[in-house]
Amino acid sequence: MSDVQPIPADRPFVVPYMTIGARTDGSPGGAADAIEWYTAAFGAREANRQATPDGSKLIHAELVLGDGLIFLADDFPEFSGSESAPAALGGSSVTMHRYVVDCDATIEAAVAQGAELTMPPTDMFWGDRFGGIRDPFGHNWSIATHMRDVTPEEMEAAAAEMFAGGPPEG
Structure with a gap:
C-alpha cells in the first residue's frame, strides 16, 4: 500500500487554473509576464515554475495569493488543437473573486x-x-x-428591491 495521499494535504480545495496568452491590447504576454503582473498588482508570491525545455513557455506555475493558490500556464494550442486564453476566445466567462482589506486600494493598484x-x-x-x-x-x-453582516431576510428584501426595476439599461 502506498503512503501517497490522493489529495495532497495542503490542497483540499478548488484551485483555479488560468491559461495565459497575449495581453488584451495585443502585445506579447504569457505566463511569465502574468506572474510579474499578479505579483505587482495583487502581491502574489511565486511558489513554483516549470518551463519548457527551451525556456520559451511555462508549462505550469503556482502563485500564492493570500491563503489561496492559483495555477497558470502558457497557452499551448499546438497540443490542445486551439487557443484557449481569453484574448483568443474573445473574453472569459469566469471571474476570479478575491476578498481584501481595502477593495478601493486594491482596484486602484491593479488599474x-x-x-x-x-x-x-x-x-x-x-x-x-x-x-x-x-x-x-x-x-x-x-x-x-466585507463591510457588514446582512441577515438572509435583509439580503432577500434588498435583492427584491434591486431587481424590481429590471436590468439596468445600456
Whole structure:
C-alpha cells in the first residue's frame, strides 16, 4: 500500500487554473509576464515554475495569493488543437473573486498596473464593498471588502428591491 495521499494535504480545495496568452491590447504576454503582473498588482508570491525545455513557455506555475493558490500556464494550442486564453476566445466567462482589506486600494493598484476597470468599487446590498477589473491578460476579477453582516431576510428584501426595476439599461 502506498503512503501517497490522493489529495495532497495542503490542497483540499478548488484551485483555479488560468491559461495565459497575449495581453488584451495585443502585445506579447504569457505566463511569465502574468506572474510579474499578479505579483505587482495583487502581491502574489511565486511558489513554483516549470518551463519548457527551451525556456520559451511555462508549462505550469503556482502563485500564492493570500491563503489561496492559483495555477497558470502558457497557452499551448499546438497540443490542445486551439487557443484557449481569453484574448483568443474573445473574453472569459469566469471571474476570479478575491476578498481584501481595502477593495478601493486594491482596484486602484491593479488599474495602475494596466487593468481595465469594469466596475468601480460600490457598497453592495449583501454587505461588501465590491468592484471589478479585467487584467491585462483578459481574466476578470471581482474584488471585495466585507463591510457588514446582512441577515438572509435583509439580503432577500434588498435583492427584491434591486431587481424590481429590471436590468439596468445600456
